[in-house]
Amino acid sequence: MNRFHNTRSTHEGQAATAASRDARRLLRSLDGLLPEPMLQTVLVVVSGLPGTGKSYFSQRLAQQAPLTVLESDAMRKVLTPSPIHTAKESARLFQAIHEVIDLLLGQRLSVLLDATSLAEAHREPLYRLAERHNAKMMLVLVEAPPQVVRQRLDVRGKTPLRQDHSDADWGVYQRMRPLQEPIKRDHISVDTSGDIEPVVAKVAREIQRWTRQGR
Numbered sequence: 001m002n003r004f005h006n007t008r009s010t011h012e013g014q015a016a017t018a019a020s021r022d023a024r025r026l027l028r029s030l031d032g033l034l035p036e037p038m039l040q041t042v043l044v045v046v047s048g049l050p051g052t053g054k055s056y057f058s059q060r061l062a063q064q065a066p067l068t069v070l071e072s073d074a075m076r077k078v079l080t081p082s083p084i085h086t087a088k089e090s091a092r093l094f095q096a097i098h099e100v101i102d103l104l105l106g107q108r109l110s111v112l113l114d115a116t117s118l119a120e121a122h123r124e125p126l127y128r129l130a131e132r133h134n135a136k137m138m139l140v141l142v143e144a145p146p147q148v149v150r151q152r153l154d155v156r157g158k159t160p161l162r163q164d165h166s167d168a169d170w171g172v173y174q175r176m177r178p179l180q181e182p183i184k185r186d187h188i189s190v191d192t193s194g195d196i197e198p199v200v201a202k203v204a205r206e207i208q209r210w211t212r213q214g215r
């Protein structure tokens with residue numbers, strides 16, 4: 001796609017100078033093919049329980065819209081190769097992720113965060129980041145019926161050559177389920193047991209419309 005070009009030097013240059021060591025490591029781990037800077041940016045927050053299809057949805061959306069995808073499970077393994085998912089480990093991870101979002105939005109790059117973001121307390125710092133950079137906030141709640149999630153997580157756990165970075169299994173899903181808080185703000189819900197493409201296309205169109213303004 002001609003909208004995309006390699007901005008790796010920008011990421012490792014300007015952005016990295018003021019960044020913490022963790023944030024620099026995360027920035028270095030990003031793919032070299034990143035969207036070009038735009039006057040108007042978006043912060044897409046893809047939220048939901050493990051196995052609901054956040055990463056699958058995020059990848060489909062990133063194929064149709066100029067987004068830098070930050071997958072929390074992949075980033076956790078950049079900072080902690082053998083994660084143990086303690087509160088301390090997550091606090092360190094999300095501090096660095098928030099710093100990276102701040103840097104990318106500051107460079108006028110649109111960002112998608114693929115993370116469970118189940119509690120309002122997880123989402124509040126993201127609302128503030130979007131406001132600070134005047135980025136359009138788009139919240140996507142990814143859902144699937146529990147029996148579909150269970151089957152997916154079973155398959156994911158048994159597949160030896162897995163492409164994903166999540167270690168979450170059905171037990172993790174069950175422990176996290178009561179922690180999910182309703183999203184108070186405007187959001188788009190997608191049930192991934194059905195066809196996700198109409199929602200992917202709708203969100204992509206909205207991003208294109210917004211980011212093209214003022215070009």
Ligand SMILES: Nc1ncnc2c1ncn2[C@@H]1O[C@H](COP(=O)(O)OP(=O)(O)O)[C@@H](O)[C@H]1O
Nearest residue numbers: 049050051052053054055056152156164192196
């Ligand atoms: N819309 C979908 N259609 C088919 N398979 C899907 C879909 N969404 C997710 N999956 C599959 O279900 C499993 C869990 O999805 P994933 O995106 O990894 O969930 P999450 O990122 O929310 O933990 C993966 O193996 C993925 O390929």
Ligand SMILES: [Mg+2]
Nearest residue numbers: 054055073166
């Ligand atoms: Mg995932």
